[in-house]
Amino acid sequence: MAVVRRPGADHCGIAAAMAVIDGKWKVSLLWELERSPRRRFGELRRLVPGVSEKVLAAQLRELENDGIVHREVYDEVPPRVEYSLTPLGEELNGALEALGEWGTKHLLPAAAPGRLPERPGPA
Amino acid sequence: MAVVRRPGADHCGIAAAMAVIDGKWKVSLLWELERSPRRRFGELRRLVPGVSEKVLAAQLRELENDGIVHREVYDEVPPRVEYSLTPLGEELNGALEALGEWGTKHLLPAAAPGRLPERPGPA
DNA sequence: CCGTATCCGAGATGATACTG
DNA sequence: CAGTATCATCTCGGATACGG
Numbered sequence: 001m002a003v004v005r006r007p008g009a010d011h012c013g014i015a016a017a018m019a020v021i022d023g024k025w026k027v028s029l030l031w032e033l034e035r036s037p038r039r040r041f042g043e044l045r046r047l048v049p050g051v052s053e054k055v056l057a058a059q060l061r062e063l064e065n066d067g068i069v070h071r072e073v074y075d076e077v078p079p080r081v082e083y084s085l086t087p088l089g090e091e092l093n094g095a096l097e098a099l100g101e102w103g104t105k106h107l108l109p110a111a112a113p114g115r116l117p118e119r120p121g122p123a
Numbered sequence: 124m125a126v127v128r129r130p131g132a133d134h135c136g137i138a139a140a141m142a143v144i145d146g147k148w149k150v151s152l153l154w155e156l157e158r159s160p161r162r163r164f165g166e167l168r169r170l171v172p173g174v175s176e177k178v179l180a181a182q183l184r185e186l187e188n189d190g191i192v193h194r195e196v197y198d199e200v201p202p203r204v205e206y207s208l209t210p211l212g213e214e215l216n217g218a219l220e221a222l223g224e225w226g227t228k229h230l231l232p233a234a235a236p237g238r239l240p241e242r243p244g245p246a
Numbered sequence: 247c248c249g250t251a252t253c254c255g256a257g258a259t260g261a262t263a264c265t266g
Numbered sequence: 267c268a269g270t271a272t273c274a275t276c277t278c279g280g281a282t283a284c285g286g
Contacts, residue, residue, distance in 0.1 A: 007151060007173060013227030014150050014219055020230065024259070027137050028130060041268050050130060052260050057269060067229075078267045088229060095225035096137055102218035104136030106190075106211060107143065147279070164248055175280055180249060201247045250285075260275070
């Protein structure tokens, strides 16, 4: 479980939430799974450029163990596995919106009018 | 500068914000500075148990460089330095509230009625 | 009191090869 | 296709000692 990697994660909501999204690619994964559910492993690999197979698998497992993503295995050949957000994961994504708006407003390079929608995604 | 440590930090508000709060103790520091502004270095060291002097100084510098905290140096002996949140830092803290509520609601051990206020702090 | 300078280790990530 | 196994790397943070 991921949930005790930050100090105070056992009694502070923020630290606990940070523990869940701690991992270089997790926010990107949440983002992609929100944009379109039922993503396959290879799709995610392509959608999140730079992540290795090992780390992608590991972070998906952690998100699964934390109840954020659901992993559906189809018994076919070739194999097929689909990942999607759980209701809890969708709530988490919602809770991240305020943070995303703050970042967009204050940190991103000044956007041309019309660009940079409310919650722009990675890559 | 801290702001490009996560993938997509240059074009995704969430990644950019995550880059700013990336650092084991930064959220705790934000929390303490919100609870009471004008904290001295030694106070923060005590208020955030476990942090070393090196890392405390480093993360305060990063927050300062990112415009989140203000560092006021008084030319006295013995030396005195006070840290406080900037308006931007206060906004950031506000943007973290939703995340804290999500974490408190879904991750923390069930709280006895009356305990765990809206945004409980670390330590 | 408020830091900085070094050294070091742990853990997370990356690269690659391999398997059901 | 969807991973696992293995090894290399790299960054962050911890410990300690010293300086203004």
